[in-house]
Amino acid sequence: MDFKIRPARKEDCKDVSRMIMDLAVFENVADQVKISHEELERDGFCQNPLFECLIAEVPEEHKSKDGFTVVGYALYFYTYSTWKGRSVYLEDLYVMPEFRGNGIGKGLLSKVAEIGKEKQCVRLQLSVLDWNTVAREFYATRGALDLTETEGRHLLRFEQLNMDKLAKGASKERSFD
Numbered sequence: 001m002d003f004k005i006r007p008a009r010k011e012d013c014k015d016v017s018r019m020i021m022d023l024a025v026f027e028n029v030a031d032q033v034k035i036s037h038e039e040l041e042r043d044g045f046c047q048n049p050l051f052e053c054l055i056a057e058v059p060e061e062h063k064s065k066d067g068f069t070v071v072g073y074a075l076y077f078y079t080y081s082t083w084k085g086r087s088v089y090l091e092d093l094y095v096m097p098e099f100r101g102n103g104i105g106k107g108l109l110s111k112v113a114e115i116g117k118e119k120q121c122v123r124l125q126l127s128v129l130d131w132n133t134v135a136r137e138f139y140a141t142r143g144a145l146d147l148t149e150t151e152g153r154h155l156l157r158f159e160q161l162n163m164d165k166l167a168k169g170a171s172k173e174r175s176f177d
Contacts, residue, residue: 001062001102005111008053008073010045013037015070016053023094027129051077054111056095056104064098071099074108078119088116090126105138127155 017037024030043050056072072095079087095104128135147153
């Protein structure tokens with residue numbers, strides 16, 4: 001199947017938002033999606049974008065059963081390792097189910113890796129749900145290491161309430177005036 005991968009444009013944010021919801025439905029967490037396409041536009045297409053995004057697009061004659069030509073995306077951003085240096089973090093890689101098995105996911109992943117190399121990143125990181133064995137195998141067959149197994153690392157997160165509590169504590173820190 002013919003497809004092309006290109007950088008997302010602001011006008012693609014509605015399609016990206018649609019696929020973010022599709023991914024959340026697949027992961028059984030649709031109720032957790034709070035972001036809108038307007039926020040994607042604001043955060044990804046400003047003077048200092050917080051993320052970059054690639055789009056997988058098929059020709060009109062191969063559009064989805066619902067009429068979409070934008071059928072996949074990869075959303076990523078840059079991080080920094082104090083041990084290794086520049087890194088690229090793949091937040092989402094998604095291909096609509098009816099287009100899987102055509103090399104689109106591999107194409108998106110390869111393009112993110114290529115961009116990371118161009119930016120002198122030394123590694124590409126991502127997380128995968130433990131029950132998503134298809135995705136885990138997809139990445140493993142391409143050389144990804146499972147850090148939970150090899151390094152015993154756990155992914156941690158502070159949700160908004162606890163982040164607010166932490167931030168309040170910063171203003172109470174003592175200064176050395």
